């Protein structure tokens with residue numbers, strides 16, 4: 001048996017439970033001073049305070065937290081990790097005020113990344129994403145969801161998903177895979193969107209599900225991309241193939257995405273910058289997790305989603321990066337912690353739940369990760385911070401000092 005003992009933890013802070021926490025429960029954090037955590041074969045078997053018994057030390061690799069803050073490993077519940085190229089060439093257009101959806105409408109944006117992703121080999125995509133994961137791990141992210149959606153045909157969507165599969169297990173960050181063939185209508189179907197819908201429903205979803213390459217299906221429900229009706233059709237087809245449902249809803253315009261998420265009982269609705277009160281009620285009623293992406297608001301210079309209204313309405317809130325080459329070319333979930341606190345006005349405790357347990361629930365892993373409790377995976381971060389306030393207060397520096405994944409030291413900074 002492989003044992004790891006993390007000792008001398010100044011403050012251990014963690015949410016509790018195996019499901020998403022909503023309302024006032026989102027801000028309820030267990031705090032233990034002078035704590036230690038024992039992991040055996042990658043799972044937490046003991047969380048305690050005070051002196052460590054000799055029995056716990058036996059044969060254990062000891063990691064000294066040096067009196068610092070320890071939290072669960074961060075969970076990034078929304079990224080578009082596997083893509084070819086970058087989009088720095090859009091910077092001048094962006095500065096000139098050309099809107100994000102206008103760039104897409106003219107064949108740029110997502111469609112420009114589609115061209116580069118199709119042209120790239122699986123090997124090249126994998127090495128690029130591996131480098132990003134290495135950076136994410138060092139910033140404290142131990143689990144990450146990633147979406148396809150830059151292939152937009154059978155072959156290249158499968159290529160992206162296979163890259164994700166190959167990365168999962170061949171580096172420390174655990175991955176959850178989402179099929180997002182409905183990320184945009186590709187150029188070759190510009191004049192026949194129905195034919196693309198049929199391709200997604202009849203070929204791409206069944207193939208991804210049959211090969212076991214995706215856990216979830218996501219749709220970009222947005223003006224000029226997929227309508228609420230089209231999104232419903234795609235997501236219901238995905239459900240028939242056993243996939244969990246996610247939806248990019250109300251990112252820029254409210255066209256019924258949140259209402260749809262509530263109606264079909266999606267696991268999560270993402271973005272929600274433009275959500276209405278009716279949309280918030282629909283999420284609450286449907287038990288949908290709101291996955292908010294503050295770095296995208298920052299990068300697109302858009303308003304911040306009304307997180308407090310959602311928490312008041314009893315909607316569990318998760319916070320993620322949205323890492324992608326267009327609307328958020330950044331993968332630092334620590335920055336999202338700062339933004340969630342300052343811009344969403346969430347308390348540091350609510351934010352911790354948002355980037356750990358609620359994020360884990362948004363990707364179907366709340367029973368395994370997202371809190372420091374016996375029975376869960378030993379995924380932890382030792383922070384160069386004395387408490388949660390400090391984590392929300394400092395920004396722009398990497399405060400992660402050591403990252404532990406499944407009981408093993410995965411990175412030391």
Ligand code: NIG
Nearest residue numbers: 110220248322324325326327
């Ligand atoms: O979540 N909104 C749609 N998809 C991504 C952006 C992808 C891109 O611009 O390449 C997002 O913001």
Ligand code: FE
Nearest residue numbers: 078080248322
């Ligand atoms: Fe996204």
